[in-house]
Amino acid sequence: MNTLSSPPVTLFWYRRDLRLHDNAGLYHALRSGYPVLPIFIFDRNILDQLDDQRDRRVEFIHKAILDMQDEFRELGTSLLVRYGYPLDIFQKLLQEFNVQAVYTNHDYEQYALGRDTAVAGMLRENGVPLHTFKDHVIFEKDEILTGSRTPYTVFTPYSRNWMGKLNDFYLRSYPIDRHQHAFCKISAQPVPTLGEMGFQPLDEAFPRKTVPGDLLKTYQQTRDLPALRGTSEVGIHLRFGTVSIRELARQARESSQTFLNELIWRDFYFQVLHHFPHVEQHSFRREYDNIQWRNNEEDFRRWCEGRTGYPIVDAGMRQLNETGWMHNRVRMIAASFLCKHLLIDWRWGEAYFGKKLRDYDLAANNGGWQWAAGSGTDAAPYFRVFNPTLQAQKFDAKGEYIRRWVPEFNSLNYPQPMVEHTFARQRAVETYQKAVKKEV
Known part of the structure; x- marks a missing residue:
């Protein structure tokens, strides 16, 4: 031709x-x-x-x-x-x-x-x-910088600058409908089937595209309670762009600052990835690459399968394995447990989430795992070690989430905890101290 x-x-x-x-x-x-x-x-x-x-x-x-x-x-x-x-x-x-x-x-x-x-x-x-x-984002690359024109590495001042710069211009939709006449006029073309590409359908229903207004009104109160459907669940739609970030940010600005903050975190992690691309393979704080991880493969397997003996961790891992999604609060608990209690390299957990999460996004997944491990920007200090039992009592007080995913909890069939919390915390703090040469 x-x-x-x-x-x-x-x-x-x-x-x-x-x-x-x-x-x-x-x-x-x-x-x-x-x-x-x-x-x-x-x-x-x-x-x-x-x-x-x-x-x-x-x-x-x-x-x-x-x-x-x-x-x-x-x-x-x-x-x-x-x-x-x-x-x-x-x-x-x-x-x-x-x-x-x-x-x-x-x-x-x-x-x-x-x-x-x-x-x-x-x-x-x-x-x-x-x-x-x-x-894909509201602000990217060099659009939000410090007064000295350097990238932010702490979220709170970044978010203040982000909010200060936000105006209607950045949230305006692109009027595609005015220009639809400019498409080529051609007949429908075939789409390769999943089978032709070596995949098989699950035939599952995917989460809603829209965030109900009623949910945003109570978002701040419900988003940390895994037994409730209190999070937006639009992660997969943001990941693949089936929803517009501008439309979602407009809705958040009108209804929930807490939800808008989550969208700001998303932008924050994208700018971290842009300015510090080494985070894809290494700790943001390079001294954390010196941690002597235990990396016990049997421990890792039990964590993956949801058989740690800590029911809130196990519930989250089983939810992930069965549905391709895990409640956001439980993601933090499960990640902290792997890094701090089991002393397994955060990259192992990040990669496992990368395989399983339907809403997997490298920037946010990497940022979340490095936060949990203490190695990232704005990270939890290494001596902060979530107590899974207290987390469960606080965020799943009635045990509804745990019973949904760990029905054998409180029976003889449920395993004993893999490691005792106080011992694990002390071991983690000592291991991290040696690596980063800091004192608590």
Whole structure:
């Protein structure tokens, strides 16, 4: 096919932004002056590393793609969906179409940055620019800095600056509907099935996209109680962009400062990842890489399976294994237990959550684990060791959450605690002291 004689087009590359409405990169693509052809790539560099054929995230993405395809069909166009390696696929797209430019939205993880650099270089060699835009967060990269123009490493002053800079401009939606006529007019294109990509469906219902207003009114009181459905549960939608962060932040600003703070934490961890990319593999505070972890594989297996003898920890791990989700308060308790009670490297736990969480997001997962381990920005000091029993009494006083996930609790079938809390706390403090050379 002679692409030079075919009509010129702009490609919009979907990644973490699986929606038609309020999408920054898509908006700019539609205003580029050329018909827009949207594309999505099931990236084998990522999928080939997944060892669970029933991965909830892949199924979620696949369902979101099918839903979008229905929306595109109503507009007289189609999403082009490819399965393979991005560099190879873009080389083929340049042969198939007369591509004038490629538009997309920013990604922040090291793999994504490397992928985008490689694709941009190949496109540039062919005279095609790659334009990227902020869409996944409210503020990114260097938009929130200290007075000395350095990145924040403590949340509270970052959040103050974030709130001080926030205005309606940053929360304004992109009016995609005004420019929908700019899509290419093509017939519906096929979407690879899960089976064709080596995956199997779970056929589970996914969590709600919207956050009920009544929930936000009581969010501050209910978000730490795992027996209640008191958290937003929109993490997976934020992760893959099936909801707009701007719309959610507008709702939070009007209804719940506590919930808005959670969105600020999300931005905070993304800017940490941007300014300190070593956190993907190392402790933010590098001296914490000196900790002599026990890393007992049998202990780790019991933690993964929810058989530690601490019911609040076990309930959380079983909820994670069965549903792909764990209540946020319990995530902190389970993470602290692994790092402090069992002295297992936080990276082991982070990787396990990375395999299991349907709402897994590297920036937030890494930030949460390093907070629990004491090694991160704004982290809990190493001598703060959650007492799982007291945590259960405080946040699951009636034991409803525990009984739901650990029905054998208080029976002879339930294991004794793996380690006694007072002993574990002292061992953790001493081990951390040796590594960081500080005194309590």
